[in-house]
Amino acid sequence: DTGVSQDPRHKITKRGQNVTFRCDPISEHNRLYWYRQTLGQGPEFLTYFQNEAQLEKSRLLSDRFSAERPKGSFSTLEIQRTEQGDSAMYLCASSLKSSGTGEQFFGPGTRLTVL
């Protein structure tokens, strides 16, 4: 499968626990994005990387959230001290910056449930 992959697909955790999600973009895609989607809503932008550099963060990304892309390939999104309001689908997308805005290809998402 050469598409964007995410792991795990589902995560159930108790309030206050830390969780980490992984995203593997399409190989050679230099841009990687994280979005959050709640039921009945469109995806909301969280953060974006170009190669290993985190270039933009939404104000939705509180200090409990941290994202990394250490080698410019896969990325991780960590949520510390989870809250029930963090329950959502976390989507990763990747694109290839050539000229203009490249199409973003989405992964299947990680569904987080905080009890």
Place this chain on the structure above:
Amino acid sequence: GENVEQHPSTLSVQEGDSAVIKCTYSDSASNYFPWYKQELGKRPQLIIDIRSNVGEKKDQRIAVTLNKTAKHFSLHITETQPEDSAVYFCAASKDGANNLFFGTGTRLTVIP
């Protein structure tokens, strides 16, 4: 920041009829407008996109129109089929910016 509104939230059509979904955006600097289809439990998939240097784009049964002056764009699906049933999201972004601002989605149901 950008604000994208999408209407209607739900749409039911008979198979073979046309469906139209409309979006408005607030930031006049936005110049890239993709449409994504998301089937239940699946990832969003790009079905068509348009840039602000054109007013209309077609791909088989799907077309998108853009009115920059009014800051609105629309998705048109002709000869709808049951497999077109899904949630459709419009989005907007600025060239050089990297985050997509999504609408709230339209649940399209095509009745056989």
